[in-house]
Amino acid sequence: MTPAARLAAAASVLDSIAQGRQPAEAVLKAWGTENRYAGSKDRRAVADRVYRVLRARGRLVWAMGGREDGRALVIGSLSLIDGLSLEEIEALHMGDGYGPKPLSKQERSRLTATTDELPGWVAAGLPEFVMEDFKSTYGDGWAEEAKALMVPRAPIDLRVNAAKATVADVEAELRAAGLEPQRTPWSAWGLRLSAEPPPNVQALEAFKAGRIEIQDEGSQIICWLAGVEPGMTVVDYCAGGGGKTLGLAMQMRAATGLQPTAPEEPAKVWTPTGWVEAPKGKAATVVRTDGKLVAYDVVQKRLDNIKPRLQRAGVAAELHQLGPNGGGVEDMVGQADVVLVDAPCTGSGTWRRRPEDAWRLTPEDVDRMQGLQTAIVARAAKLLKPGGRLVYATCSMLTAENEVSVAAFEEDHPGFRPVAIAEALNNANFTEAGREKLAELATGGHRLRLSPATAGTDGFFAAVYEKAQ
Numbered sequence: 001m002t003p004a005a006r007l008a009a010a011a012s013v014l015d016s017i018a019q020g021r022q023p024a025e026a027v028l029k030a031w032g033t034e035n036r037y038a039g040s041k042d043r044r045a046v047a048d049r050v051y052r053v054l055r056a057r058g059r060l061v062w063a064m065g066g067r068e069d070g071r072a073l074v075i076g077s078l079s080l081i082d083g084l085s086l087e088e089i090e091a092l093h094m095g096d097g098y099g100p101k102p103l104s105k106q107e108r109s110r111l112t113a114t115t116d117e118l119p120g121w122v123a124a125g126l127p128e129f130v131m132e133d134f135k136s137t138y139g140d141g142w143a144e145e146a147k148a149l150m151v152p153r154a155p156i157d158l159r160v161n162a163a164k165a166t167v168a169d170v171e172a173e174l175r176a177a178g179l180e181p182q183r184t185p186w187s188a189w190g191l192r193l194s195a196e197p198p199p200n201v202q203a204l205e206a207f208k209a210g211r212i213e214i215q216d217e218g219s220q221i222i223c224w225l226a227g228v229e230p231g232m233t234v235v236d237y238c239a240g241g242g243g244k245t246l247g248l249a250m251q252m253r254a255a256t257g258l259q260p261t262a263p264e265e266p267a268k269v270w271t272p273t274g275w276v277e278a279p280k281g282k283a284a285t286v287v288r289t290d291g292k293l294v295a296y297d298v299v300q301k302r303l304d305n306i307k308p309r310l311q312r313a314g315v316a317a318e319l320h321q322l323g324p325n326g327g328g329v330e331d332m333v334g335q336a337d338v339v340l341v342d343a344p345c346t347g348s349g350t351w352r353r354r355p356e357d358a359w360r361l362t363p364e365d366v367d368r369m370q371g372l373q374t375a376i377v378a379r380a381a382k383l384l385k386p387g388g389r390l391v392y393a394t395c396s397m398l399t400a401e402n403e404v405s406v407a408a409f410e411e412d413h414p415g416f417r418p419v420a421i422a423e424a425l426n427n428a429n430f431t432e433a434g435r436e437k438l439a440e441l442a443t444g445g446h447r448l449r450l451s452p453a454t455a456g457t458d459g460f461f462a463a464v465y466e467k468a469q
């Protein structure tokens with residue numbers, strides 16, 4: 001494909017993304033399948049253009065006088081992102097072959113217009129109504145938070161599955177496969193891969209054998225805050241595709257023997273009361289899950305997808321579909337030691353991975369989510385036994401889905417004591433640096449916010465409670 005034809009293709013993919021609800025990645029994949037003549041370099045170039053436009057969409061719409069169509073956004077990107085001159089952009093718009101039509105008079109004049117100072121939300125690259133929420137949460141730091149959320153390419157985080165491997169083993173295995181994993185700073189089970197060049201994680205032996213899962217470090221942190229131990233009864237109330245179910249299951253494994261580790265590795269064994277130093281050079285052999293883990297969701301298809309993941313990871317969980325109003329949990333009321341509510345949300349904490357979602361969100365969506373969240377957490381809380389722990393979490397950056405939702409829960413549930421994050425960090429799944437950093441981010445309270453700017457993770461929120469005895 002010529003450079004001009006790639007631009008025309010990117011514009012048409014952008015139009016398809018705007019017209020539907022599908023993730024940009026899926027639309028790009030479908031485009032590649034339908035256009036077999038496009039080689040791998042073409043597909044990379046088209047995807048690259050599409051993502052660059054999506055990350056800067058607010059600024060590009062503004063520059064193109066409010067136009068939101070793919071063609072206008074691509075033209076704007078050539079000027080504002082690539083810094084091309086009008087002549088260079090015109091040379092890419094000759095209308096020949098599969099390239100885009102020549103520029104119109106209006107398009108030329110937009111490209112040569114002097115730009116006034118950009119409004120804050122345009123400069124920061126966020127939808128306007130989201131900016132107000134960010135300002136009230138982050139104060140002066142709001143624009144930095146927004147930029148970190150929208151601009152960079154997120155790395156790929158892996159969680160090592162303690163039921164099958166040690167971090168050191170997987171690290172060595174990935175290096176032998178030509179990758180350069182780095183340990184994640186806060187989660188003791190995380191390894192981080194650069195997004196460039198994109199690693200094919202699913203093709204790795206370590207993935208196929210269940211030694212690793214793809215899971216953002218922020219999501220791992222949510223799992224560790226639950227403080228799960230072998231023998232507990234644990235509920236993952238909004239299990240979705242099971243990312244956190246697997247992280248919870250891993251903590252329920254029971255150590256049943258010792259195996260050798262590399263001599264330089266500080267070896268630990270898991271005991272029902274926590275991790276203890278192992279005899280030199282030995283670590284726990286983990287062979288079974290101890291306790292009961294129940295994963296609920298309203299969507300059966302999502303639960304079905306968890307099955308092969310559990311199998312691969314060598315861990316177990318019961319999977320149950322909930323009725324639309326939370327029916328189907330009667331046997332679990334008052335039974336659980338831990339309930340995790342990974343509530344449905346706008347997903348705004350993952351916009352660095354799915355920037356298209358930012359431009360689909362409406363204030364009505366946020367209101368709807370908030371209503372759902374408060375209803376869901378109230379239902380899920382009923383499953384706890386006295387003294388049990390509730391973790392409410394979202395992957396949203398918005399106050400409306402986080403502080404506001406849990407404030408409503410707290411008001412209606414005086415029998416739930418807030419648990420300081422510093423207390424919940426007291427387990428071996430966090431690194432020493434993680435315990436320090438996350439306690440700092442929680443500023444002494446029971447609520448924690450993670451973001452690309454402050455923690456290098458996707459945006460997450462967590463609040464931790466204990467049900468009164």
Ligand SMILES: C[S@@+](CC[C@H](N)C(=O)[O-])C[C@H]1O[C@@H](n2cnc3c(N)ncnc32)[C@H](O)[C@@H]1O
Pocket residue numbers: 219237238239240241242243244245296297298299302322324326342343344345376395
């Ligand atoms: C944020 S996702 C969960 C992601 C998942 N925990 C993970 O880590 O992969 C939220 C889930 O809540 C589910 N959900 C929506 N409404 C619900 C309800 N009323 N009760 C329980 N779950 C619900 C959705 O189907 C969705 O799978």
